[in-house]
Amino acid sequence: MRKMVWLMVALLVMSVGLAQQTRLRVFVGGQQRPDVMRKIFDLYQSRNPGVRVDVEVGGATSDQQQQYLTTVLASRDPSIDVILIDVIRPAQYLASRWADTLDKYLPAASRQSLLQQYLPAYSQANVINGQLVALPGFADAMFLYYRADLLEKYGFKPPTTWDEAIQQAQTILQRENNPNLNGIGFIGAPVEGTVCTFLLPIWAAGGDVTNAQGQFALTVEQAQRALQFWVGLMDQRVSPPNMAEKPQDTIRSEMQAGRWVFGTLFAYAWNRFQNDADSQVKGKIGVVPLPAFPGGRQASCLGGWQWVVSDFSRNKAQAHKLVRFLSSPEVSKILAIEASNLPVFPALYRDPDILRVNPWFAQALPVVQAARARPQHPRYAEISEVIRVTTNQVLARQKTPEQGAREIVSRLQAIYGGR
Amino acid sequence: MTQPKYRRSFGDLSERALAFWLLLPAAMLLALVALYPVARLIYTSLFRRRLTDETGLSPVYVGLSNFAQALSDERFWTALWNTLLIVLVTVPGALLVGLLLALLANLPFRVKWPVRLGLLLPWALPLVFAGLIFRWFFDSQYGVVNDILVRLGGERLLWITTPDLLFWAICISIIWKSSSFVALILLAGLQVIPKELYESAAVDGANRWQSFWRITLPLLTPAILVAAIFRTITAFQTFDIPYAMQNGGSAFETLAMYVRTTSIENLNFGYGSALAVLMFLISFAVTLVYLRYVRGAED
Structure with missing residues (x-):
């Protein structure tokens, strides 16, 4: 009997001890450097002894992560408290509550x-x-990566217009005469990044999917010119004919193996080129803002990741406290140094500690400031599908740029019209 | 006092009632994992429910309008047509290749395990892996298929991004993946055919070709039918291989792929459920047709 009493007391003490520790579960994607995130959570735990933060690592691409999260959130699963989401998703998270x-x-x-x-x-x-809806974790935008060694060899400066980039690529490909070397890499597979590919020339020409009032404003002519531009790169043989097969990370890994002169990629690529063990291009890569389009401006596509608290979390107040920490200048600086993630605070682009690791961040601020956001819409997933699948089909030459443009405009019109 | 009474009442159960109580747990489990989801699917298909607007939390009853929408949806018909094409090409393809493999495995090799292992491997491989492997085989730059074509003096083909070539690449992958399953069933069928039949046929002067047509094939028919049923049903649900091969794209979209995109990606649960119900009905109808055949064959 006495043993029973002691057992009960022990159980009571243990359960009180467990109850005092809040456990928060945070979801981050496989490409968002879970190793660095873990260090940040350890730091938070050391300052908040009552809180334990667990990391759940999800799919590599934004689409794959969201598929999993849709299942979790649609079933109102409370197991995840904080989620790192892509910049395109806050509108949908709000609409879905x-x-x-x-x-x-x-x-x-x-x-x-x-x-x-x-x-x-x-x-x-x-x-x-x-x-x-959420608070920003780190910034991102598209840049032009180039082979500094090859450009120097032929006396070129980094291009500021696409015409220059095309000419430089043509010259280098011709003189190098290396069948494994390609010219200009851009995202063309039916993945999220291809939405950026489609929108870049439209933004550069002053257009957008919607006008300032949020109404649908894209014209067939604008869409056609954008598609024509990328098909033109293949016609001029500065991009290989199989661009429709290329997602972003394929171009990144091929460029890492020395197979591209230019690549239009998001900021994460820099760290991989410099630090990956298998990189053939360490110290040979330069980064500049994306070139300006013929008769237009320079434009970049806004990326970046945001911290959101799940509405089904059972520890919302604690989760909110964690999110405030994760979206602080301190964490932004850690992410910049350890993962080369662009800061969300303008002042950090002049921080000497950050610039020592990422010297090119000094020029990155104007690019991020001028970068344009993809459409904000609760049905963004459908908008994205229309654009990326059709653009991909045009690049695969299943549709002409004109057919593709007509299809994109009429299907987007239907979505914006609520059908 | 109560115990003997209880025991007696249990003992009094008729055989029919006993069977009922013994089967109840299994039936309930089946209802939970099979009937409930199907019922729920049909229920959801009658609602407008999009997680991207207010109907996500409070679905609106719309009767059969999701089905009406599907019937006038060009993308649904394209997906259905694509699925039918997959069935028409890969079911006979897998049966033919599977039959050849089964005949090969049934030959009197002294060491049987390498052939049997070769038969089992594709079957044991997850579908997505098969899709990813073949995606690399058919890659225009690094793929082994184009490498062979170039060595034979041909040209590099854009398998994954050219619609016709993509279709054949998908079919080849599916046939490779599914013919080993067919072969396993047919091999089991081949092994129960009595050897005496072949011996007496040989005594009567029949050649190998004749004994194949007159003995093997007729006696194998039930096994072929079983394999065809399973293969057709799974072919109607084709998803993994074309999905993995296209990197998430939808240039070649089957019904199952369209259902997934509609519900999981576009969060349109009502319409997605209606599409899934249509797919279920089609599979169900095909199964019924086959079952009639099987019964006919048995009679």
């Missing part, structure tokens, strides 16, 4: 002063219909 909006933790004045610290693109991307 998957996000615990952060306004209730922030009085209007402090929300205003918090959002002012971030790059404007990210405070805009995370406020949907006046509600704060």
Whole structure:
């Protein structure tokens, strides 16, 4: 009998001990450097002894992660508290009511002063219909990576227009005469990055999918010119005929093996080129803003990842506290140094510790500031599918740029019209 | 006091009632994992439910309008047609290749395991892996198929991004993956054919070709039918291989792929469920037709 009593007491003490520790589960994608995230969570745990943060690592691409999260969130599973989501998703998270909006933790004045610290693109991307859906973790944009050694060999400066890039690629390919070397790499497979490929020339020409009032505004002519531009790169033989097969990471790994002169890629590529054990191009890669389009401006595609609290979390207040930490300048700096993730605070682009590791961040700020966001819409998944699949078919020459443009415009019109 | 009474009442159960109680747990499990999801699917298909708007939390009853939408949806018909093409090419293809493999494995080799292992491997491989492997085989730059073509003096083909070539690449992958399953069933069928029949046929002067047509094939028919049923049903559900081979693209889309995109990616659960119900009905109808055949063959 006495043993029983002691056992009960022991159980009670243990359960109180367990109850005092809050466990938070955070979802990050496989490409978002879970190893670095773990270090950041360890730091948070050491400062908040009552909290334990577990990491759940998901698929490599944004689409794969969202497929899994859709299953979790649609079934209102409370097991995940905080999620790192792509910049294209806050509108959908709000519409599906998957996000615990952060306004209730922030009085209007402090929300205003918090959002002012971030790059404007990210405070805009995370406020949907006046509600704060998420807070930014790190920034991203597309850049032009080039083989500094090859450009130097032929006396070229990094290109500022696409015409220059095409000419340089033609000259280098001709003189090098290496069958394994390709010219200009861009994302052409039916993946999310191809939405950026399609939109870049449209933005550069001053157009967009919607106008300032959020109404559908894309014309067939704009879409056709954009598609024609990329098909033209294959016609001029600076890009190989199989661009429709290429997702972003294929171009990255091929460039890493020395097979591309130019590559249009997001910021994550730099760290891989410099630090991966198998990289053939260490110290040979330069980064500049994407070139300007014929008769247009320079444009880049806004990427980046946001921290959102799941509406089904059972520890929302603690999760919100964690998200505030994760979206702080301190974490932004750690991510910049350890993972080469672009900071979401403009001041950090001049931070000497960061510039020592990523010297090119000095030129990256104007690119991120000028980068354009893909359409914000609850049905973004469908918009993305229309654009990436059709663009891919045009690159595969199953459709002419004109047919592709007509199809994109009419199908997007239907989505924006609520059909 | 109560115990003997209880025991007696248990003992009094008629055989029919006993069977009922013994089967109940299994039946309930089946209802839970098979009937409930199907019922739920049919229920959801009658609602407008999009997780991207307010109907995500409060679905709106729309009757059969999701089905009406499907019937006027060009993409649904294309996906159905593509699925039919897959069935028409890969079922006979797998039966033919599977039969050849089974005949090969049934030859009196002294060491049987290498052939049997070769038969089992593709079957044991997950479908997605097969899709990814063949995606690399057919890669235009690094693929072994184009490498062979070039060595034979041909030209590099863009297998994955040219629709007609993609279709054949998918069919070849599916046939490779599924013919080993067919071969396993047919091999089992071949091994129960009595050897005496061949011996007496040989005594009567029949050549190998004749004994194949007159003995092997007729006696193998039940096994072929079983293999054909399973293969057809799974062919109607084709998803993994074309999905993995296209890197998530939908240039060649089967019904199952369209269902997935609609519900999981576009979050349109109502319409996605309606498409899934249509797919279920088609598979069900095909199964019924086959079952009639099998019964006919048995009679």
